[in-house]
Amino acid sequence: MIDSANEVLADAVRDVLETMFFTCVYAEIPGGDAEGGIEIRLPFTGQRQGEFRLGLSQRAARSVAAGFLGVEEEGQLSAEQIGDVACEVANMICGSALSRLEANLAFNLQPPLPVQASGRAGPPEFAMRAFDLGNGTLTVGIRFDQS
Amino acid sequence: MAFRVLVADDSPAMRLVIRRVIQLSGFALERVFEAADGRQALDVLRREAVDIVLSDINMPVMNGEQFVIALQADNNLKELPVVIVSTDATRHRIERMLELGAKGYVTKPFQPEILRAELERVLGVAHD
Numbered sequence: 001m002i003d004s005a006n007e008v009l010a011d012a013v014r015d016v017l018e019t020m021f022f023t024c025v026y027a028e029i030p031g032g033d034a035e036g037g038i039e040i041r042l043p044f045t046g047q048r049q050g051e052f053r054l055g056l057s058q059r060a061a062r063s064v065a066a067g068f069l070g071v072e073e074e075g076q077l078s079a080e081q082i083g084d085v086a087c088e089v090a091n092m093i094c095g096s097a098l099s100r101l102e103a104n105l106a107f108n109l110q111p112p113l114p115v116q117a118s119g120r121a122g123p124p125e126f127a128m129r130a131f132d133l134g135n136g137t138l139t140v141g142i143r144f145d146q147s
Numbered sequence: 148m149a150f151r152v153l154v155a156d157d158s159p160a161m162r163l164v165i166r167r168v169i170q171l172s173g174f175a176l177e178r179v180f181e182a183a184d185g186r187q188a189l190d191v192l193r194r195e196a197v198d199i200v201l202s203d204i205n206m207p208v209m210n211g212e213q214f215v216i217a218l219q220a221d222n223n224l225k226e227l228p229v230v231i232v233s234t235d236a237t238r239h240r241i242e243r244m245l246e247l248g249a250k251g252y253v254t255k256p257f258q259p260e261i262l263r264a265e266l267e268r269v270l271g272v273a274h275d
Contacts, residue, residue: 019256020164069160070167084160091158091205092255095234099254106239109205111157
């Protein structure tokens with residue numbers, strides 16, 4: 001399951017960012033960290049349970065929020081708005097990835113939880129993947145609980 | 148004819164984007180109301196005339212599923228069309244929400260024209 005999940009994660013990242021956040025995904029890059037930016041944890045329950053993690057560097061978080069909200073001056077964005085948009089990014093990528101993984105999979109996304117960015121890659125069980133957004137980096141990973 | 152739309156979503160950013168997308172899509176819009184959960188949405192609907200509701204599923208206090216059930220149980224509101232806007236694109240969820248009484252379903256991420264088309268389909272409006 002985790003191998004399939006990692007494959008669909010990259011597709012979900014591109015689809016979500018390009019469709020609704022007007023953000024290009026330039027390339028997948030090795031490693032990647034939140035660079036003191038924002039980290040979101042999103043647990044999910046249902047037939048498959050686990051957790052999704054998203055990290056956005058500070059620059060990427062501002063840029064993605066500006067694109068989503070249609071704000072030209074990134075300096076006008078509040079920390080609350082940037083955090084809210086980061087949660088929505090996590091929500092959409094996780095939901096999109098889980099839906100692609102198995103069309104009949106029933107799941108419930110829990111509220112996204114912003115946490116202090118560790119600045120490190122996630123735990124090994126998450127197999128984090130990182131993407132260059134031009135204006136910073138985005139990292140994502142997913143873990144399924146053993147059933 | 149222009150329509151009055153209620154957007155129910157716990158994310159202020161998502162409510163803002165949906166409002167902007169509807170406006171930019173060219174949909175005939177008179178006014179947009181907002182609610183952060185199903186309970187707030189019911190409160191709005193009991194004091195304002197609304198033509199259609201766009202509702203998320205995962206919301207605190209009263210989620211989208213509970214909201215649709217509550218609407219169906221209310222004789223004054225059960226004919227009001229609800230379109231679900233959710234990240235959950237699984238067949239299970241879509242069928243469940245339509246069975247409960249939702250009239251449409253749009254999965255996030257979506258293109259503006261998809262949202263407009265679904266609004267117009269549910270409202271029975273001819274596309275310009």
